[in-house]
Ligand code: SF4
């Protein structure tokens with residue numbers, strides 16, 4: 001029996017997506033991820049708790065929000081609003097005091113029923129386009145019970161289901177989610193375990209272990225690889241990567257996701273530093289060269305812009 005009252009923490013429900021599976025889709029961005037990829041364009045999805053963001057560009061430094069904070073975490077210093085992150089407990093009480101939308105609370109609890117209600121709004125588009133629902137993140141498998149209930153309920157409504165996963169979860173838990181999924185998008189950043197650890201915070205052995213398990217299911221999947229200049233684009237890394245990927249079964253294609261820095265402003269709004277400022281975005285020529293190299297190794301490759 002499906003538990004429609006089960007709650008998950010979500011950062012955003014995005015309608016009309018065309019990059020996250022077949023057709024027109026509703027994408028559920030879940031909060032919390034065990035990885036901390038340095039290039040992450042959604043840093044607000046990394047922590048599991050709700051978080052306060054502060055967009056300095058919108059702030060008029062009027063001070064109206066200050067009295068709403070019971071913890072004294074807000075103050076004006078030298079004419080500018082400051083948040084003491086050590087005091088702030090991310091309660092979000094200050095958000096309503098700001099008419100300029102400079103403050104936002106990211107992360108809201110939804111029941112399965114509440115999410116389904118949102119998804120239903122676009123069901124006519126799913127039917128016409130062959131679309132459906134995609135659970136993304138953060139990391140979908142970090143909220144496994146919620147994910148399974150939501151995927152099951154989506155199937156009951158006749159919606160196609162996809163997940164986008166980093167694969168870092170015990171296989172018996174991840175496989176329960178995959179059972180309820182029509183198409184899996186699985187991330188593999190780089191084969192070298194040390195590089196993986198430096199750039200994501202964790203070693204990739206569990207991710208590779210699970211990918212091999214996925215490959216042995218009779219379920220086609222899409223592999224995704226972010227293209228990060230100076231991390232995983234030299235010929236040695238690409239060869240190591242393709243030597244492994246060509247041994248996988250049931251892989252439909254490899255999608256290359258070019259690095260971009262569109263999410264840098266989000267780091268500032270969370271008062272966390274962005275460390276990849278020196279890395280440029282890959283140009284079309286470099287992307288084509290990487291694609292051609294991987295194709296020559298026998299892979300079906302496409303470049304996925306807007307990821
Ligand atoms: S989120 Fe809560 S604790 Fe943090 S600054 Fe706003 S009111 Fe204060």
Ligand code: SF4
Pocket residue numbers: 058059060061062063064065066081097098099100101102103
């Ligand atoms: S965050 Fe909003 S309410 Fe607070 S000082 Fe800035 S503009 Fe004023």
